[in-house]
Amino acid sequence: MKNLFRASLARRVVAALLVGVLLVWPTLIIADYLQILHQQEQDRRNFATSPVGDQLLAALASVDNTQDVRAIAAALDRIDNRSRESIHSPITSVIQIRDRLDGRLVYSSPAVADVILRGEPFSRTDQLVHGLTYQVFEADSSRWSVLWGRTLLDTPWIFRTLAREIVGNIAIAIPCLLLPVLLVVLQGLRPLRRFSDQIAARGPDDMSPIGSIPKHAELKPLAVALDDLLGKLRRKIEAEQSFVANAAHELRTPLAVVTAQAHVLAKATTPEDRDEAQQHMEGAASRASHLIHQLLLLASMDMQRPAKCTTVDVAQLVRQTIAYFVPSTATRNIELAVEAPERLMLMLEVESFHSVLENLVDNAIRYGRQNGTVLVTLLHRGATIMLSVADDGPGIAQQERSRIFDRFYRGERTIDVPGTGLGLAITKQAASRMGGTLRMTPGLDGRGICFTLQIPVPIAPDPRVAASRC
Amino acid sequence: MHILMVEDDLDLGRALRQGLNADGITGEWVRRAADAAHLAANATFHCVVIDVSLPDGTGYDLLGQWRQAGLNLPVIIIPARSALEERLVGFDQGADDAGYRLAS
Numbered sequence A: 001m002k003n004l005f006r007a008s009l010a011r012r013v014v015a016a017l018l019v020g021v022l023l024v025w026p027t028l029i030i031a032d033y034l035q036i037l038h039q040q041e042q043d044r045r046n047f048a049t050s051p052v053g054d055q056l057l058a059a060l061a062s063v064d065n066t067q068d069v070r071a072i073a074a075a076l077d078r079i080d081n082r083s084r085e086s087i088h089s090p091i092t093s094v095i096q097i098r099d100r101l102d103g104r105l106v107y108s109s110p111a112v113a114d115v116i117l118r119g120e121p122f123s124r125t126d127q128l129v130h131g132l133t134y135q136v137f138e139a140d141s142s143r144w145s146v147l148w149g150r151t152l153l154d155t156p157w158i159f160r161t162l163a164r165e166i167v168g169n170i171a172i173a174i175p176c177l178l179l180p181v182l183l184v185v186l187q188g189l190r191p192l193r194r195f196s197d198q199i200a201a202r203g204p205d206d207m208s209p210i211g212s213i214p215k216h217a218e219l220k221p222l223a224v225a226l227d228d229l230l231g232k233l234r235r236k237i238e239a240e241q242s243f244v245a246n247a248a249h250e251l252r253t254p255l256a257v258v259t260a261q262a263h264v265l266a267k268a269t270t271p272e273d274r275d276e277a278q279q280h281m282e283g284a285a286s287r288a289s290h291l292i293h294q295l296l297l298l299a300s301m302d303m304q305r306p307a308k309c310t311t312v313d314v315a316q317l318v319r320q321t322i323a324y325f326v327p328s329t330a331t332r333n334i335e336l337a338v339e340a341p342e343r344l345m346l347m348l349e350v351e352s353f354h355s356v357l358e359n360l361v362d363n364a365i366r367y368g369r370q371n372g373t374v375l376v377t378l379l380h381r382g383a384t385i386m387l388s389v390a391d392d393g394p395g396i397a398q399q400e401r402s403r404i405f406d407r408f409y410r411g412e413r414t415i416d417v418p419g420t421g422l423g424l425a426i427t428k429q430a431a432s433r434m435g436g437t438l439r440m441t442p443g444l445d446g447r448g449i450c451f452t453l454q455i456p457v458p459i460a461p462d463p464r465v466a467a468s469r470c
Numbered sequence B: 001m002h003i004l005m006v007e008d009d010l011d012l013g014r015a016l017r018q019g020l021n022a023d024g025i026t027g028e029w030v031r032r033a034a035d036a037a038h039l040a041a042n043a044t045f046h047c048v049v050i051d052v053s054l055p056d057g058t059g060y061d062l063l064g065q066w067r068q069a070g071l072n073l074p075v076i077i078i079p080a081r082s083a084l085e086e087r088l089v090g091f092d093q094g095a096d097d098a099g100y101r102l103a104s
Helices: A009-046 A051-060 A068-087 A153-187 A190-200 A220-267 A271-302 A314-329 A350-367 A423-433 B012-021 B033-044 B059-068 B084-093
Strands: A094-099 A105-108 A124-129 A130-141 A144-151 A310-313 A335-339 A345-348 A372-381 A386-393 A437-442 A447-456 B002-006 B025-028 B047-051 B075-078
Touching: A009 A153, A051 A068, A051 A094, A051 A130, A051 A144, A068 A094, A068 A105, A094 B012, A105 B012, A130 A437, A153 A190, A220 A271, A220 B012, A271 A423, A271 B012, A310 A314, A314 A335, A314 A345, A314 A350, A314 A372, A314 B059, A350 A372, A350 A386, A350 A423, A423 A437, A423 A447, B002 B012, B002 B033, B012 B025, B025 B033, B033 B047, B033 B059, B047 B059, B059 B075
Parallel strands: A335 A372, B002 B025, B002 B047, B047 B075
Antiparallel strands: A094 A105, A094 A144, A124 A130, A130 A144, A310 A345, A372 A386, A386 A447, A437 A447
């Protein structure tokens, strides 16, 4: 039973057909009924005389004898009613014949024996007798006046009869219609079944494109969409694999340094050599630790976890972060400046915002010009928060710009600056977590590079606090 | 023994050089494939150690060029990953040994 109500396209088509056929039934009944009513109305108008009356009149044309008239009328009366009984018609008919010479009733059907039917020659009158309405037709010859009356069809009878008749036809029609439809539907769904078999047969690691895309208009979009999805998954898995491989390679490097320095340490003869080896080992350990921190940060931002938003004074946050970086500007004599409003309350994921700021400023200090300037600007304009970090360094070559956000990608001119190649990847990930975008424009005085983070902040209920995508 | 080392990583290059020096092995250290090609053509080394990933190409490309040019120095490739596949690529290009990372 459960199986019967399971969603199925084939079942749906068959059910629709059944409903359609069943709808034909009442529709036909109503149509036939209206036609019958129309026919009866037509009859009322057109039949000034009655067929039975005419026949009777013709039969009586050469009869003078009332005895014979009675016999003929009784016979015809019986024939008329019997023939109707045989087809279960609810119509009854009556005959009365009067002698025009003396006006006497010569014959009357038993049903109306106690009533005188009134008629109008060659016309029709309706007359109520014993609760039945008769349509009375009168036809006169020179001697006999013939009145023939018949009842009309009653509505329930018409409906009963039509319903019986049509239901029989439909009972024959249903299997005749269903069989070919069922065959066509099952046959028609075969490509779908083949297609799903083809997909089901694939192994868990099989991300290759679907070889044969079905040509059917209904299946093709599904196959194309699936192919598209497989392509995306394939690229994602490839990216993940290369990320893991790159991460492993990057982690091995500081470990290799530790191993080599351990060797140096073992062979060192002077305290100076030992100190140097120890320093390099510590450096390698902190490099590995920094890399692991960045990998974890990237992984945590990768996850589809919801943003953890808090309300914070972003202007204050920017100034604090800049202050933290000031000591590291000394070695390359870089001037680090900040332009921010006094106070800017914003609801956002602080961790993400801080990551963007930290990585951009760190990059600007490390890759900017010696004795150069780094300017950090925070702006709230309309429904957008803009954070930009601009330097006046060598900038980024045009052909490198499309790749600098790739994980582990390092610019060609960065060979002498230590780094993991993950900073900008983290920055981009953090920006998109906040629903923001990163733009690259020329830096200060038309030199260097300027990264701008834009976060949309819809107008919040509390006008003092703007909220990013939280 | 005098070797040529092609390694772009500053820390690792320095550490390797110091480690080798401690064992009495001297050599030149370069960080780009282009510099290595120049040196290899103009000096005599007993052996070359090449890192696979270099800023201006891969160690395999460099090795392939040398082998084509008929340079028959013994070469040790330091693969980025220890996967067998990658070590075999090295051998295909003519490496004499594709060692694991020193740390592994």
